[in-house]
Each structure stands twice: as structure tokens, then as C-alpha cells.
Amino acid sequence: MNFLLHAPILQIVVPLLVAPLIILLRNRHIAWGLAMASTLATFLFTLHLFLTVNETGEAIIYELGNWPAPIGIVYVIDVANAYVLPLIAGVSAIATFAARGLVNAEIDIRDHSLFYAAWMLTIAGMLGQVATGDAFNIFVFLEISSLSAYALVAIGAGNDRRALPAAFNYLILGTIGATFYVIGVGLLYMVTGTLNLVDIAQRLPAIGDTHTGFAALAFISLGMFLKMALFPLHFWLVPAYSYAPSVVSALMAATATKVSVYVLIRILFGVFGVDFPGMDSLLGVVLLGLGVAGALIGTVAAITETDLKRLFAQSSIAQLGYMAIGLGLATKSGLAATFINLFNHALIKGAIFLALGAIAAQLGRVTMSNIQGAAKQIPMTIAAILFGGMALIGLPLTAGFISKLYLLRAILEEGAWVVAVFTVMSSILALIYVWKIIEVAYLNDRPKGAPVLTETPAQWISAWVLVAATIYFGVQAEIIVDAAFSAADLFIGGNQ
Amino acid sequence: MHDDPVIRVVSKVLIPTIMLFGLYVQFHGDYGPGGGFQAGVIFASAFLLNAIVFGMNKGRHVWSPAFNLQCIALGVLVYGGTGIAGLLLDGNFLDFNVLLANPVAGQHLGILLVEFGVGLTVASVMVGLFFAFASRPAHNRLMHQEDTRLLKSSTEATAEPTTTGASVSKKGEVKK
Amino acid sequence: MNFFVVDAFLMVLLTIIGVMAVKQHRLFGVIILSGSYSLVAATWFVVLDAVDVAFTEAAVGAGVSTVLALATLSQVRSNEKKRPIEPLALTVSIGAGLLLLLAVMDMPLFKDPSAPVHVHVGPHYIGESGAEIGVPNIVTSVLASYRSFDTLGETVVVFAAAVSVFLVLAGWTRKRKSKDEA
């Protein structure tokens, strides 16, 4: 039998079943080994899917239990999610590699197997949400990833008790978001009689302009706005990212919100479609407006922060704002810009948070004052943060530049000058906080009596793999741009 | 509570009955309402009754925490393993038709196995959750005692907390 | 007619319990009301033919959730701090409610046999599951075979909950583990 034929499901099932296996064996060394091996295997599976789908150009449909849609649940791998899956699996594999050191430093030794089990569940849940073709299955996997994420954030209480309220708020808002999503799916099911996303999309036009359809759209969007931390529903994100253990922050900052963005894209564009009644105001007014507001307010908030984890969490709000702007344009190039941004931002934030983790493992927290002059002691780690920061601003030769370039191009195609001005403004403002870090870390001397920081290649290699990826995709952008455009093409046809 | 003969005798009668009912719900789920999840909860309630009436320690003796944790994982693996079996027999994941020569018989076997997996996980999780919640104060007191010993033995009141839990309870200790 | 009376009675009961639960400040009362809300909802599920759901709701919503809530209550202050009505929260929830009421306008009628849910996928389960699966309880067929992957997900969610609670509370498992590993 050919395992690759089953790659669409194995990429989910392998991490999903490794979690109980880790619990069963209960040995922390085996736990890490299993986690590492399974994330690598998952990455290879997703890579295989990406290559296959792009080669044939056709979606792979995997029928679970051999029940065809819409009777059973099917997994559909098309150019859009085949683009997102390797990203999530790849970043997860790198974060898992970094976890070896960071988890030892930050998490009690007795919790390690439980930690890795929750870790694998989060990853499996995220992949499941992206790969599935069933509206309710998205909810199930969303809850798998969220539930374990709540606990992963809460473990941060070992270092800082503020992780607990952060995790609780995350739980309440996450559950409200998921419940809103369930309400929306229920309304869709009510008018179409099916849960398969493709089937819903086919049956929706026949329903026409109904209040029920509009309410379904509103509830699903609201739920996903909460999950992806779109301004002003973002307040759970900053504490959750900043008090979680470093490696958890890295995984979540890189992937969690991206998955929700992808699910939102899939539902808005893949199920409802841009022509759905009420869609133009949702996209053109709500998403665009909130995106611009988020981009500005997130950046300004980031400038005022002195804690680096909080600072970069705030900058995530801004970046999610950019992604929302891309969606709000409701054009093919806007959507492609969001896909590019989604990819690049995952790499950038993963790199930054892994580098921050290497420092946090020694200092507990990373603030402007305790990294004074750190560049001399830990040049590689600080340089990774610096490169990440430059990519966030969008300086040329980094992947961030490509994101900004295509976003601005998409905005200007629509002639939305005001939005363009605000986007550029927010990018320029981002220069301030990156400069603050440069000033503190490079231009200041390390104060006397400050703890001596050390670094070994094992500590910075994972962050640098991601930095290298940002640079590589900043120079060789075609791969990502092409994939993003073909993904966007799937949702918005060529006529737009 | 364990001194009351009425409660002791009644629960001795009740516990096996509840378990029997749990088994009934588990295996009768094909014909009437019920199935792995409901059966798991019922089955767990028998253990909880045992623990409440005869004491937490005895309850933990019946189903040790370590074994309980393994059962939790095992249930998921039984479910997933049934899915993988379908995959190895040239079907898709979770394809029960290929489990046996006769598709309907295969479906029966598949449903039986996955429901067993659900039941095992749910029963052990419910017992596990109960102990985790109910033993918390006792566990805390234990940690407090350890902290007090630590504080007495070393003059430094800022001794490094050893566990995440201990760091929390230490704060409470200092407050007192 | 009978259906209407029972349905209406349970609905009114639910509303009363819901409002009481919100207004009550003694947390013990709140938890018991929440448990009874689930129990009445379970009864209502029976009336609406969802026997399996009723079974689960009674065991879980009224049983497990209440036990966990009481276990938590034993360690916290037993009264809620009184606070005034939050205008913003009220507006948000009324807004969401109005949006849903708007949705009701175009919904298929309650119990209507020609509603999309009764003509599209549902009939396949009712008509074919006997031959395809051979299990009389259709809910079991759909749960364990047609939508088996959802149920795997559900089992994993329970597993995830256990892992998460043990991680958060770090109670008894942790104590055992210190012997094994540390």
C-alpha cells in the first residue's frame, strides 16, 4: 500500500495519535523524540501534498471511512490549503526542535510528557482546521487546538502568575468565538441541509438573499474575528502571547491566528463568495476599516511597550490588520497579498519569538532594560530579532518587503489612497520600535552587574532557520507569490 | 461518611449495578439510546461513588492515577488504531467496510471498537478529572507543609520554588 | 397539541431558570440552577426526539459540569460581588439577539418536513443506514461510521481536556510522576 496516497489524512492523524502515545510511554526524552519525528513526518506529508496539488492543479479529495461527501466527512486539499499546510507543519517542526532547550529551561520536568501531548494536539488541531472540507469538522479541530492552547498558555504561570487570567480570558473569548461559529454553521445547515463546504457553496445561490444567510455570515465572521484577534477583538492575544512559555508563544504567534485567517478566507470567499448579499459591506467597510484601525493602533501600542514579548504581540495585531485590509479589498490581488503576508508573517514572528525565547530562558522576561548591550554577548540571537524587526517594517531583501509590496499594489489597484497612506504610515511607525531595540541592544553598553547572557548554536539555530527563510523568500519571492496567486485564484475567479 | 452503615451497604449494592448498567449502555448503543460516551460517564460514576463513600485513598487504590492516565491515552489509540486498520486493509482511514469480508459485519466490528475506545477514554477521563479536582486541597496542604519545612530549614525566605504549583502556594505562604 | 403544551411548559421553565441563574448572587444557587437548566434542557431534548442527546446532556451538563463546578466552589468565596447592569454588554447581547431574530424571518418553519435539513442529507441516513451499517440506532450509525472522524475528534477533545486539566492543576499525576522520573 502507498502511504503517500493517504497523506491528506496522515498529516493530521500522525500528530493526533502521537499525543496519546506520548502519554502512554511517559518518558520525556521519548516524548520530544516522538514529537520531533511526527512533526517532521507531517511536514514531509504536507510538502508532498503541496507539490502534488501544484503539479496537477486539481484538488485531492479524501473520503474518510469511504463515505462520499456530503454523507461523510471529506478532506479537500486544494491549491489554497496546500499552500498553508506546509507553512504550519514546517514552523511547528522548527518550533518543536527549539522546544528541546526551551522546555527544559521553562517547564517543570514532571510536566514534560503532558506538555508535549498538548503541543502535538495544538498542531494537529490547526492542521485539521485547514485541511478539512466539512464545516462542523472545522469546529471540532478548532476546539482540539484551542483547548490544548489554553493549557499551554496557563503553564506560563510557573514564571508569572499573570498567565492564569490570560489563559482564562483566552478560554472565554475563544469559546465565545467557537460558539458563534457553531451558530453560524447551524444557520447555514438550516438553509442548505448540508455541512460539506463545497456542497453549501453550491446550494447557497439558490437560497438567494435571505436574512438567515446574512446572519450566518455575520456570526461566522464574528467568531473568526475573535479567533484571529482582529482589532477590536484582540485583547486576549497580547497577555496570552506574552505570559505563555516562550516556545508556546513562538508556535502560537507564528501559526494560531494564521489558521483562523485561513478559515475565514475559506468561509467568506470559498463558501459565501464575493457576490453574496451583504458581503460587500462586510468586506469593504468592516474588514477594511478594522484592518486599518488595527494596523495603526497595534503599531502605536507596540511602540509604548517595554516588554519585548508584549511589543511583538502588539505588532501581530498590526500585521493581522494588514491581512484584514487585503481581504477587505475583495480583489484577487488583495487576497493574494493576504496569502503572502500570512506566509511571511508566520516565518518572521516565529523567528522573533524563538529568539526572544532563547533570552527569556535565561532572564525570565525580556524587557528593554534587561537586554541593554546584549548584542555583544549574544550577537546571533539579537541579530535574529533585528532581522525579524526589519522584515516587520518591510525593508527590501526581507520577505516582509514582498508582503508590503503586494499589499500596496493591491490597494492602489483599487485606488484606495487613504488606506495606502495609513498602511505606509503604520510601517514607518514600526521603524520606531525596531530602532528602540537596536538602540538598546547595540548602542548601549551592558550595565555592570547585569547577568551575563550566553548563547550556543543550538539555541539560535531554529530562529536562524526561520530568518534564513525570510531572507530566502524575500529574494526568491516567485515561489510564494505564484502559490499565493493561484490560491487566490481559487476563491476569486479570473474576471475580477 | 464511611462510618454510616446504611450508605456503605447501599453503595456496595449500587456500585456493581451502576457498572452493569454502564456496560448495558455501552453495548446496547446500537439498538437504543446510548453509546461509548454515555456509558463512560456512567461507568465513571461508579468509581466516584466508591471514592466518595470509602475515601479518596481507597478510590485511588482501585484505579491508580498512573494506570488511569494510560487508559485515557489507550482509548484514543484504540479509536485511532481502528482507523489505521482500515487504512492498512486498503481502505481509507476509518473505513470499517474492509475490516471483515462482509461490509455490514465490518461496520459492526468497527463501531464496537470505536465505541469501546470512546467509553474507555471518557470513563478514565471522568475519574481522572474528579481526582484532579477533589484532591487539590489536600495536595495543596501537602505542598504548604513542604514549603514551611523549606522555610524553616533555610534562612532565606526566597528559596527557589521547585515546581510551578509550589511557586503559587509559596505566595500564599508568604502572605500568611 | 400535547407536544405544544409540553414544549411550551419546558421552554417557560428554562427561561425562568435562566433568568434566576443570572440574577442569583449565591454561587451555590447559581451552580444548582445551571445544573437544573441542563436537566430541563435534557427533558426538552427527549420531547424533540433527540434521546441520545438528552442522555448525554443529563449525564454531562447536569452531572459532570455540576460536580466540577461544586468542586471549584468549595475553594472560593461563595458569593458573587454584586454589580450593576453593564450597558455595553447588554447592547451587544441584544444586538446579537436581534440579528438572530432577523434570521428567524427567513428560516424554514419549525417541524416543516420540506425544510432543507429534512430533504438533503438527512434522508440518506434514515433510508440507507439500515442496509449500509445495519444498526437500528441511526444516531450511532452516523456518529460512529458516517461522521466517525468527528467522533475521533470528540474523543481527542476529551483527551485534550484531561491533559489540559492535569497540566493546569498539576495535582495527582504530578505527584506520581515525581517518583517515576525525577
Add this chain to the structure above:
Amino acid sequence: MNLSILIAQWNYVIVIALMMIGFYTVIARGNLIKKMVGLNIFQTSVFMLYISMGKIQDGTAPILSDDPTMIYSNPLPHVLILTAIVVGVATTAVGYALIIRIQESFDTIEEDEITEALNEEALAERLAEQH
């Protein structure tokens, strides 16, 4: 809004009202246990929305019998809600576990008091940062 439709669909209307009672409790109440209870009411009401749509005129529980004329209610919403109930209780368990830890760390489960403690900590940190 058309009132006659609302009256004909009164079942849904009450379910929506219940949902909003729960939703209000989650977002407005500061006590963490009360929030969890609100979440329970909110979610249970969403389950009722689903079960309502599965009901069919003169239907019975979807357990096959020998009578071919029997009308069965739609089993699919039942299956979905079975899953959702389990997911709900899983969330509840994690939520209560967090509440216990919050009580131990902050000695309160009132949101405003926790926020106050957090603000004090943040202020102290900011002062330390400036020195």
C-alpha cells in the same frame, strides 16, 4: 420584522432569548464561576437551536423500527450536538481548573479585583523599568 412569523416560530424565538441570557452572563458578569455558568447556558441554548431544526412533524426518535411508515426526526443535528456537548464539558473542565489556580494565585475570582492586581503589578514593573 414580521410579528406573525415570530409567533409561528416562537420555539426559535425563545431559544434565541435563552442564548442571549447566557451570552450576557458571560460577557457582563465579573465572577469567573458565573461566567462559566453563563457559558453553559449559552452553549446549551445553541444545542437547542440545532435540535429544533432536526425535529419533524409527527416524527419519532431516529431508531429504526419495523414499521416502514414511521417518520424519523433528522439524526444529523443530534450527532453534531453530541459532539458539541462533549466539547462543551471539556472546555468547562479546563475553565474550572483555571479558576482554581486563579483563586490560589490571586485570592479572588472577581474579574475587577484581578484586573486591579494586574494593574498594580504592571505599574510596579514600569517603575522598575525606568530606574
